[in-house]
Amino acid sequence: MMQLFRHLRLGMKIGGGFTLILLLTAGVAVIGVRGLTSIGTTVTLTTETNRMAHEALSARAQEKDALLRGEAQTITQTQQHITAIGQQATTTKEKIADPTINEQLGAVVAAAGDYAKVFQQATEVRQQQTAAEEKMAQAAETLVKMAQAIRESQYQLLAEIQEKTQVAIQANRANVDDVSQIIQGIMQLRLTEEQFRLQRDAQTQAQVDSRHAAVVQLARNLQARLQTARNSVGTQVNDGMEDDAGLDIHTLAEQIIDLLETHHAGFTLYATELTEQLQAETEMAKQARLLEEQAERIRADQQQEFAALQQLQHTRPEVRNATLANVQATEQFIRGVLTVRLQEQRFVQGADAQA
Structure with a gap:
């Protein structure tokens, strides 16, 4: 899969890397709720996966501005967000003993590394375009x-x-x-x-x-x-x-x-170079739409699980509270995805208005 990833076009790489990180992060949260028995461990996993999702959304939000302006400070901030994803996944992996979750976290670390490489390539293309x-x-x-x-x-x-x-x-x-x-x-x-x-x-x-x-x-x-x-x-x-x-x-x-x-x-x-940039933007929009669909599926799954666990409210309130936290985290994740899509649409509309 990594070999295929390296041969994709630049735009598909950026959008695909971003989507893969968010889906893997959401997958870690879902598997953690279903597989872990310790409430403390579940809460820790939920908190840290939510942090990873936040870093991914922050990187995505600054990515457009970094590629458009080419400012060193914005590029560095975006790279820091991407690096923070891999670091958080590594730290979380050291705390969790479940092999399934560790495998997912390892995939997050690898995806964050690929995302960083693709962003660096996009930055270099933008610098070459400015020089031209x-x-x-x-x-x-x-x-x-x-x-x-x-x-x-x-x-x-x-x-x-x-x-x-x-x-x-x-x-x-x-x-x-x-x-x-x-x-x-x-x-x-x-x-x-x-x-x-x-x-x-x-x-x-x-x-x-x-x-x-x-x-x-x-x-x-x-x-x-x-x-x-x-x-x-x-x-x-x-x-x-x-x-x-x-x-x-x-x-x-x-x-x-x-x-x-x-x-x-x-x-x-x-x-x-401008044609390649347009292709990259088209692929990023496509991957973002796929991300929205996946996020909606995750939310539906969480709501279904929450409804099933509501029956345990009186006998096991700690399970209900942990599940409620997961549902809330998922809702925040969905809102973050929709916010990023709205910002992308505003960016495109703003560029068209300037033209």
Whole structure:
């Protein structure tokens, strides 16, 4: 089972690990009530399994915030909650002699360890995504600055050659127009990338690819025109390839193409990581729904057992009190699960509202 667990997708791992811990914890409580004869031991087991469930719910509640913000403090707090689950299960295991319960507690320890590993992997993916976003922004800023430098150079050159032939004037105007279109294309590309970051759909991603290809083609057209002009005029005339400040327009056009390709490679990586994140969120929601169903079954089982044991109220009140405590703990567990689901729905709705 552990081998299969390692090959699941990241989202299924996180949601599955969380569900497994809660179900194992609830199972320990149910088995403890049915199998233990000592009231003190039963109360201890109920208290400590309830504590484990609380730590699991706390970890789940902070998990979304940790992955969204990527703050070191929130990540550390989430890891502490996950670690506390395994530590509590180990401590409880040392107090209980029942082999069935010890086996369940051992499974809780193993599940907590897997949960910690998967959360660490998710944290690393989020950090890589943040780094990709920063690189994309830096590359886009550099592209705009370089394109603006070319445009300013061409405007200056256009002013200087007003007395030259009409052919030269038209050539420089074409260069200015091309560079202006490149700048506009880069701006539209960045807007579409931002739209994809908010909408996260394949259609917008395809629009990003299309706009990228269009800007690259504009840059190649400009580069080809500059090269043709350079070949035709030779070295005797200032052909617009280099201005008085020594700015080589042809070289800058080549650099723009290279930066565009680097920028788009970063966007492709970012889109892939974002798709994996969406898959993870979908799997977490699915696992949470399964957890609700399992929790409802546990509550029904506890209520059924409580009804059966009510008949022993006068002869064995200690049994009824212990069972009542278990039912109350289970009700708290159910409310905790529903609270987590509500917070997840609010998180998703909040993200959609911001978009």
